[in-house]
Amino acid sequence: MSEVLTTKAEARKLSFYYGDFRALKGISMSVHERKVTALIGPSGCGKSTFLRCFNRMHDLYPGNRYEGEILLHPDNANLLARGVDPIEVRMRIGMVFQKPNPFPKTVFENVAYGLRVRGESSRRRIEEKVEQSLQDAALWDEVKDRLHQPAYNLSGGQQQRLCIARALATDPELLLFDEPTSALDPIATASIEELMHDLKERVTILIVTHNMQQAARVSDFTAYMYLGDLIEFGVTDELFIKPKMKQTEDYITGRFG
Amino acid sequence: MKPIKDVIRRRKRWDAIFAVCGLLALMVGVLTFVALFLDMALDGVGRLSWDFFTSFPSRRPGQAGILSAWVGSTLVMLTTAFFAVPLGVAAGVYLEEYAAKNWVTDVIEINITNLAGVPSIVYGLLALGLFVYQFGFGQSILSAGLTLALLILPVVIVATREAIRSIPQAVREGSYALGATQWQTVRYHILPYSSAGILTGVIIGMARAIGETAPVITIGALTFIAFLPPAPVQAEPPFVSFEWLLSPFSVMPIQMFNWTSRPEAAFHANAAAAGFVLVLMTLAMNGLAIWLRYRLRRNIKW
Amino acid sequence: MTDHASKQYDLDLDSIRSRVLAMGGLVEAQIRRAIDALSTGNVALSEEVIEGDHKVNAMEVSLDEDCSQLIVRRQPAAGDLRMIFSIMKTVTDLERIGDEAQKIARMAKNIHERGGPQAPPVVEVRHAAEAAISMLRRTLDCFARLDTDGAEEVIRDDAGIDTEFRSILRQLITYMMEDPRTISTSLEIVWIAKAIERIGDHAKNMAEYVIYIVKGTDVRHTGQMRGTPTLDA
Numbered sequence: 001m002s003e004v005l006t007t008k009a010e011a012r013k014l015s016f017y018y019g020d021f022r023a024l025k026g027i028s029m030s031v032h033e034r035k036v037t038a039l040i041g042p043s044g045c046g047k048s049t050f051l052r053c054f055n056r057m058h059d060l061y062p063g064n065r066y067e068g069e070i071l072l073h074p075d076n077a078n079l080l081a082r083g084v085d086p087i088e089v090r091m092r093i094g095m096v097f098q099k100p101n102p103f104p105k106t107v108f109e110n111v112a113y114g115l116r117v118r119g120e121s122s123r124r125r126i127e128e129k130v131e132q133s134l135q136d137a138a139l140w141d142e143v144k145d146r147l148h149q150p151a152y153n154l155s156g157g158q159q160q161r162l163c164i165a166r167a168l169a170t171d172p173e174l175l176l177f178d179e180p181t182s183a184l185d186p187i188a189t190a191s192i193e194e195l196m197h198d199l200k201e202r203v204t205i206l207i208v209t210h211n212m213q214q215a216a217r218v219s220d221f222t223a224y225m226y227l228g229d230l231i232e233f234g235v236t237d238e239l240f241i242k243p244k245m246k247q248t249e250d251y252i253t254g255r256f257g
Numbered sequence: 258m259k260p261i262k263d264v265i266r267r268r269k270r271w272d273a274i275f276a277v278c279g280l281l282a283l284m285v286g287v288l289t290f291v292a293l294f295l296d297m298a299l300d301g302v303g304r305l306s307w308d309f310f311t312s313f314p315s316r317r318p319g320q321a322g323i324l325s326a327w328v329g330s331t332l333v334m335l336t337t338a339f340f341a342v343p344l345g346v347a348a349g350v351y352l353e354e355y356a357a358k359n360w361v362t363d364v365i366e367i368n369i370t371n372l373a374g375v376p377s378i379v380y381g382l383l384a385l386g387l388f389v390y391q392f393g394f395g396q397s398i399l400s401a402g403l404t405l406a407l408l409i410l411p412v413v414i415v416a417t418r419e420a421i422r423s424i425p426q427a428v429r430e431g432s433y434a435l436g437a438t439q440w441q442t443v444r445y446h447i448l449p450y451s452s453a454g455i456l457t458g459v460i461i462g463m464a465r466a467i468g469e470t471a472p473v474i475t476i477g478a479l480t481f482i483a484f485l486p487p488a489p490v491q492a493e494p495p496f497v498s499f500e501w502l503l504s505p506f507s508v509m510p511i512q513m514f515n516w517t518s519r520p521e522a523a524f525h526a527n528a529a530a531a532g533f534v535l536v537l538m539t540l541a542m543n544g545l546a547i548w549l550r551y552r553l554r555r556n557i558k559w
Numbered sequence: 560m561t562d563h564a565s566k567q568y569d570l571d572l573d574s575i576r577s578r579v580l581a582m583g584g585l586v587e588a589q590i591r592r593a594i595d596a597l598s599t600g601n602v603a604l605s606e607e608v609i610e611g612d613h614k615v616n617a618m619e620v621s622l623d624e625d626c627s628q629l630i631v632r633r634q635p636a637a638g639d640l641r642m643i644f645s646i647m648k649t650v651t652d653l654e655r656i657g658d659e660a661q662k663i664a665r666m667a668k669n670i671h672e673r674g675g676p677q678a679p680p681v682v683e684v685r686h687a688a689e690a691a692i693s694m695l696r697r698t699l700d701c702f703a704r705l706d707t708d709g710a711e712e713v714i715r716d717d718a719g720i721d722t723e724f725r726s727i728l729r730q731l732i733t734y735m736m737e738d739p740r741t742i743s744t745s746l747e748i749v750w751i752a753k754a755i756e757r758i759g760d761h762a763k764n765m766a767e768y769v770i771y772i773v774k775g776t777d778v779r780h781t782g783q784m785r786g787t788p789t790l791d792a
Contacts, residue, residue: 060433062358091436101427104450104557113445114435163431170435213634240636242775252636254568255561 007073008033008204009054009174014068014080016049016058023049025228026068031174033073036196036205038219038236040212042256046228047208051176054079054206055093056086072173091118094167098179100159102151102166107143110151110162114170129169136202137165138195157188164195168203175199177207181214193218212252216240224248294536301529309530313483314512318523323531325482326512329398330467330538332486332501333508336402337409337466342459345410346448349417349455354443373411380408381475389476396477398486399502404472409462416458420451453553460546464539470510481515482507509535568633572642575625576703579646582618582653583699587692589615589660590758594688597667597751598681605671608664615657622650641775645768649702652761656695659754659761666747666754673743683730684752687723691755694720694762701766707773713766714778720759727752 009031016024024046031037039047049058056079058064070079072092079089102110111130120126130147134140139161143154151162160180167175177196181189196205196218209215215222216236223233224247232239232248243249250256312322348369356362384404394400424447432442486501509531516528563569589608596604626647629635635643694713701709731745731752767779 055434057430057434060430087436087438090434095434097427097430097434099427101425101431103428103431103446113432113437116445117435117437117441166431166435212636216636241640243637249637250561253639254563254565254633256564 005035006033007031009073009206010069010071011050011053012069012071014050014053014066014070016046016053016067017065018049019063023228024053027225027228027230029223029230029233031204031206032221033204034200034202035220036200036207036218037221037223038215039206039208039223039225040210040215040251041225041231042251043210044227045225047225048178049228050225051178051206051208054089054174054176055095056080056089057095059086091170092172093174093176094170094172095176095178096160096163096167096180099183100156100163102154102159102162104150104152106148107151107154107162108147111166111169114166118170130165133165133169134162136168136199137161138191138198139165155188156184157191160184160188160192161195164192164199168199172203174204174206177205177209179208179210182210189214212240224251226251294533297529297532297536300526301531301533304526304530305533309527314481314515315483318521318527321516321524321527323509323512323534325485326507326509326531327534327538328485329478329482329506330508332398332506333401333405333473334463334467336398336502337405338459338463340403340406341409341413341462344406345413345459346417346455348410349414349421350443350447352414353418353421354439354447369411369414372407373415376471377408377469378471378475380404381472383407384472384476395503396479396505397503398506400476401473401478401506401508402502404476405466405469408469408472409466412462412465413455413458416461417451417455420454420458421447423454424450450557453550453557456553457546457550460542460549464542464546467508467539467542468510468535470508470514473508474511474514477505478507478511479505509538565633571625571629571633572639575622575629575646578618578622578625579649579653580699580703582615582622582650583695583702585611585618586615586653586657586660587695587699589657590663590688590692590695593660593663593667594685596664597670598685600667600671602668602671605664605668609661609668612657612661615654619650619654623647626650638772641772645772649765649768652764656758656761659758662754663751666751670744670747681748683723683727684748684755687720687727687752687755690716690720690723691758691762694759694766698762698766698769701769705769705773707770710766710769714763717759717763720756724752724756 007030011027011029011031013026013028014024015022015026027050039050041047052058053066054070058066066080068080071077072079078084079093103113105113108130111133112126115126115129120129131140131144134143139158142158143162146153151159154162160183164180181192184192193214196207199205200220207215207219219236221233222236222239224231224239224243224245226247232243232245234244239248240252243252308320309322310327311324312320313324314326315321352362352366356365381404384400384407388394388400388403389396394403428446428450429442432446437445482505486504486506487498489498489501513528513531513535516524516531519525563572589611592604592611593608595601596608626643629643633639694716697709698713700706701713728749731749735742735745764779767777770776770778
């Protein structure tokens with residue numbers, strides 16, 4: 001890779017505890033700007049746990065504890081610092097979930113919600129932003145005639161793209177995808193992967209996936225995790241053709257377990 | 258090895274037997290209610306007329322009516338709702354969304370469940386001491402409203418909590434992930450989506466409250482009222498008045514009780530008619546609850 | 560290597576690998592018999608070899624098909640990917656070796672049917688052929704055992720065959736100049752020697768794939784393994 005890489009976010013010796021259980025064991029990793037970084041690993045390896053540290057989702061539930069730092073650039077802010085409000089973090093970092101979870105409201109209201117939460121009240125600005133976000137999520141053409149119909153009328157793939165539009169409406173710096181296509185059929189999956197390819201020009205993406213071929217298809221960098229440790233991190237093409245660690249090789253060739 | 262057909266046939270027979278038993282059990286309840294209702298209807302329908310609804314009680318059975326009773330019931334229900342709904346919903350939201358999961362919360366929850374089991378006459382005594390005498394509200398609609406609000410509070414709280422619990426966590430996470438605060442999530446998501454369940458619980462609670470007799474008697478609802486509480490809306494300023502809250506009153510169950518305890522048979526007919534009206538009012542409220550739940554749940558699919 | 564989580568995957572892969580080795584054995588036998596036919600003048604043997612190439616081709620087609628199926632079903636990654644990739648290329652090289660053996664048999668048949676003065680350097684040709692067969696056998700062995708040291712040796716030995724080829728060429732030029740009647744036969748022997756040299760190249764290619772499978776580095780065309788620089792041959 002000869003191009004210059006800038007770091008968007010960095011985990012430094014990040015550990016995470018569910019009560020007494022140490023789910024992440026001192027992970028240090030960089031997430032490069034405007035690239036897609038994939039997290040792969042068997043169930044229980046901590047990849048979703050790691051992902052959710054970035055937008056402080058663990059704060060919603062009692063008994064969790066962070067150690068270490070997550071730095072967000074360019075301002076070098078530590079997202080896990082004591083004085084940092086999780087709400088602020090979530091205003092800069094967006095998330096798309098495994099099962100599409102549109103609100104039981106209209107399509108328009110779904111995308112506009114993030115803006116309303118920030119206090120945006122100008123109807124014109126909201127409408128512009130909603131249209132822009134739906135365009136960016138490759139959904140505008142399909143929903144422009146039914147913006148004020150319930151979001152639940154959309155198909156699974158459309159709902160997930162709606163969730164992506166909803167996250168994009170707030171101009172996040174980093175977009176977290178938690179197994180975004182595992183509940184979708186192959187065609188919807190392909191459309192989301194296409195979308196990610198376009199989105200990465202604008203926003204940095206960190207994606208958790210249990211589908212290795214998807215990681216190989218969509219990501220520029222891949223990290224393999226096992227039981228809370230980061231085993232290997234590298235350029236995707238290299239990792240999938242010639243991994244450095246035997247554990248990685250065993251996992252991606254299906255010799256695992 | 259018995260042939261499969263025989264085995265299946267025997268098992269299906271037990272299926273049928275259980276279905277029949279279930280149906281019979283159901284019929285016992287339904288038929289009992291229908292029998293009572295019809296009996297009351299037959300006795301009382303003859304008395305129903307415009308005069309019956311617009312006359313005050315009187316010593317002469319032919320001229321007695323339920324005007325003060327149903328007006329009183331309506332006003333008391335309004336007051337009850339006014340207090341029970343905000344308190345119950347707020348408590349339910351707090352317990353589900355804000356309270357930390359520790360032993361203090363557990364104690365609170367246990368107490369609320371216990372409230373539902375307190376005999377209603379005990380509420381009446383509490384109200385007598387607290388509202389009527391201590392606070393000085395007197396034997397008024399306000400006291401009755403407050404008492405019945407306390408009575409149905411557990412129902413509203415439980416309904417609120419159940420409705421909130423049925424909201425999947427994914428919706429909350431979706432809201433928080435966009436940078437919403439807890440209040441924003443409650444206001445834009447939790448409350449709107451649980452409104453169907455909450456409303457249903459409120460109406461069911463009210464349908465129960467409308468028939469509660471013991472606590473209302475205890476705080477001194479009068480059985481013979483020949484006047485109506487002052488009207489809330491007047492022609493002269495101030496245009497809205499709250500005097501009605503502090504006025505003496507009667508309610509439907511008390512009027513019925515009063516008539517049944519008179520020896521004249523004609524009064525019994527009156528009581529039956531009043532009972533008929535009361536049951537209709539209750540059924541109407543339950544029907545409203547069902548319809549509202551259907552309307553509000555239409556957009557929610559999970 | 561530990562087994563795959565899917566037993567069927569292991570079975571499929573093992574089946575393909577053993578058939579590659581079988582194809583290698585078949586091809587080795589073809590070369591040997593072709594050279595025997597050249598030395599002994601057994602025309603019937605030549606014809607057997609010529610006919611026998613059909614079997615080699617059939618194995619190539621069948622193996623390529625099975626490899627394609629494995630790719631579609633298993634989407635191999637890392638070591639498995641390099642293995643399948645190398646197998647498909649090895650199969651191609653083996654089939655070409657089979658073609659070269661067939662050519663040798665054809666030339667042998669032509670020489671002996673024509674009769675006339677025999678071109679002497681059959682001994683050198685036989686020697687070069689033995690060297691090539693040895694390279695082939697060793698590279699198949701290295702493939703079976705995933706032995707990179709042996710593979711590196713094979714790659715280096717290719718220079719030797721190239722040298723022998725040039726020496727045979729020089730000898731044949733001498734003979735052709737001495738006795739023009741031997742030109743036709745000598746030319747045929749040139750083609751045979753060339754075929755042997757190509758067999759050596761193919762065996763070298765196969766050895767390079769073995770290194771790719773094990774180490775993941777592609778050493779083709781780098782010249783880093785060769786002991787001596789070669790002239791264009």
